[in-house]
Amino acid sequence: MLRPFNLEDLRDVQNIANISLQERYSSDVYLFIYQAQNSNFYVYTINNTVVGFICGLVESPDGARILMLAVKPNQRCRGIGSRLLDAFINSCVKHGMKKVKLEVRPSNTKAIFFYTKRGFQKQGIIDNFYTDGEKCISMVRYL
Ligand SMILES: CC(C)(COP(=O)(O)OP(=O)(O)OC[C@H]1O[C@@H](n2cnc3c(N)ncnc32)[C@H](O)[C@@H]1OP(=O)(O)O)[C@@H](O)C(=O)NCCC(=O)NCCS
Structure with a gap:
């Protein structure tokens, strides 16, 4: 079941x-x-x-940014990530957003494939983005 986060979910979300x-x-x-x-x-x-x-978060009048998306390892490849992404995108469309951005590690090929298949395109690279020094690929999906 998909539903909004509430405070009781905090520990589970942080663990995932x-x-x-x-x-x-x-x-x-x-x-x-x-x-x-x-x-x-x-x-x-x-x-x-x-x-x-x-x-x-919504970060501009017409754009939002995905900060985190994760599914428990033993529940992956069952469509849950897609449903969570759809909910996020649908909410953005409903609120008049025109684009959704995100950042992903170049080493995270599975996630890059996942997002590309769902309409995101690579927009650029930001050096030294993560705390371990890895750069990120920024991606955008126009709605
Ligand atoms: C990226 C991530 C969120 C995807 O979540 P997920 O629940 O596995 O996503 P889905 O099941 O919707 O889709 C994953 C793939 O499984 C496939 N799949 C979906 N249902 C399936 C099923 N019943 N049986 C087999 N495969 C299935 C999908 O086709 C999809 O493959 P595709 O990209 O080739 O289309 C998840 O892998 C994850 O948590 N990764 C670690 C954290 C991470 O990297 N997050 C992103 C950081 S930016």
């Missing part, structure tokens, strides 16, 4: 992020996104257990 993403974020980061105006934060649950999430 920690096993799925190389960056580490404190609870404050998730709380900031949750409390921000114009944020999009969804979780996907199976039997009331959170197995994936997506979050992002």
